[in-house]
Amino acid sequence: MANVHIDHHLALLQHLRTILVALGEAEQILDDSHAMYLERYDELLSDLPSDPEASLYLGQDLISQIFQRYPQIAHLVPRDLLWFFGGDCLHFMPDDEIEMYQALEERRFYAAEHDEPFDWNQEKQLLTMPTQGGTH
Template sequence: MNYTQFHHHLIQALQTHIVQQPPFTDDTLDELHETFLAKLEQVAQDPYAEEDGMLLGGWVITTIINRYPHITPSVPRDLLWFFGSDCMHFLGDEEVEQFQRLQDQLYEAGDPDTANYETLRNNALKLH
């Protein structure tokens, strides 16, 4: 699985989880929750979706953290790194260093879209 595929899979799995959590299981949703779900759907379809020149994924992740604290533990740390920007504030220094090393290894391995990101990640983060 390459870099983009890996993160796309994480986003889709997160979306599946989110729609099974309150308030999204309620019979009626207010406009705020509907807007969130619409943007989440856009990101689940295209991790690089943008709005006003900004990645929507970063907005989705920070919205989860700020509005839906019961869902926050389900957000993979990898997505904080992937979307960067304001999401980076929620990573510890050690995590940033780990992801930076992983990023360096990814580019040393060649084209990020052809390298086996999952294997590199598991080795770099000592998850094997």
């Protein structure tokens, strides 16, 4: 996986971590396991750049746990992270969204094979734009 791709997802994970920390600071967590969860989350942030493949299972577990442990922030989980980690995370995505991400990955791999530039966010915007031809 390209560093740009990993860096994009690391930035999303960092943003999500700030939300998780704020949740703990707001005392909306009733048990002591939140600190242990954040320790495992930090482990993911640390390991992902050096060993992305080995980090996928931990990422799947941690992201899936957000939907179970912290349902009040589940809507704030970036969709890109669900796709990136895959596995059980895909259960939280509708089929049409999975199809869009599959098309996005195909574009990314095509660009990599042909040494073409690829901007994940720009390509995602292009895929989510409504098709032309509608009448007003």
